[in-house]
Amino acid sequence: MPRHLTVVAILAAIALPLTAQTKPTAEPAWKTAIEARRQQLIQKNGYGTDSALRTQLMQMRSTDQTARGFAPSSATRKEMMQKLPVTDAELTGELKQIVQQKGWPTIALVGIDASNAAMLILTHTADHAWQRQMLPQLEQLADTGKIDPSSLAFVVDKELVAQGKLQRYGTQFKYINGGLAMYGVEDPGGLDAQRARALLPPIDVYKQQLTAMYHIPASKQIVTATPQN
Template sequence: MARRHEALIQQNGPGTDTVLRDQLLAMKQQDQEARGFRAGSTGLQGQIATNLASIDQDLTDQLKQIFYAKGWPTIRLVGIDASNAAMLILTHTPDHAWQRSILPQLETLADSGKIDGSTLALVVDKELVATGQLQRYGSQFKFVNGAMAMYAVEDPASLDQRRAQVLLPPMDVYRDMLEHIYHLKASNQIVSATPPAAK
């Protein structure tokens, strides 16, 4: 993973738009602090903001403005950290219709090495879970009875193989990471995603 990270930097450079880079990194910090993560910490340190939905909507609006003005923030444009920050904001967006509409473009960018495919995998899973489908990469969990339970995945037998293709760690390593971050056990329970209510 570290080698792939360095290869993407070598391929794309450090980014050319430093103002946009700084904006995206500040947006990431706001997103993480709203979720109880503090800069420099490796785990959950604070409380989740009571106005989290409002913060996510505001960050989504900012990301849309960036997207429609300059396109998706690629590594070449803003550097890998800020490009991944944009993907983090997209992962948490409440606007699943917009998220879904730009996935084909993002998959093309990932396939050509212009963005980090491992961060896109989280968005793919988030969208699948939001629409009540099986997730693909096993990145999405739900808090159940004081522990974290994984949402059901398609073809569980080849899950680690799919994760490796997008440079995500094996599931046992990922579960350990989640436990360290959230200070909760990652159980073996599997939960089903709930399809959205019909309007």
């Protein structure tokens, strides 16, 4: 594990099969509320009209996740990390071409999963200038219910941290002293409310998810972001 690591993850829920002896448990209120609002976005926008672009974006997502070790690969971790900057650059170029030709992939255009796949590529791009350039348009799309605000939250926070500012949604963590420490946030007392508006789980749940995914404990330590050169 490198000395410093910024953690950006979009986590998928895993549904466990019920046995004959197991009774279904009620979903927590926050999860039910998020899913209801997600379904509202889908009902409002539909499942996407450009099936070819949807397939392309999902393939790009697969490439991104494989390069980060979240999908099966024959490459070693060292080989993946060495190739990662090249993979990110290639995916960034592909996404730029899509945006130039068809605009940002909205839910109405490609469906919610493929739209979020596009945001995942933007989250991981090394082209911060382009990232900053896209933010006003993306925030407007989120405000008008045309994209999923949860995936945009990671881009917003990543850009704020890169500028040495407080993050808004608490999505960015740093590996330090054997644990994952959260970068400081704008409104600690209102963080869960801010996350709920962006269709994100409470921060304590998110920390549990990060710990389970990376096998590194998420601490209560808060770290200060410093501007990146």
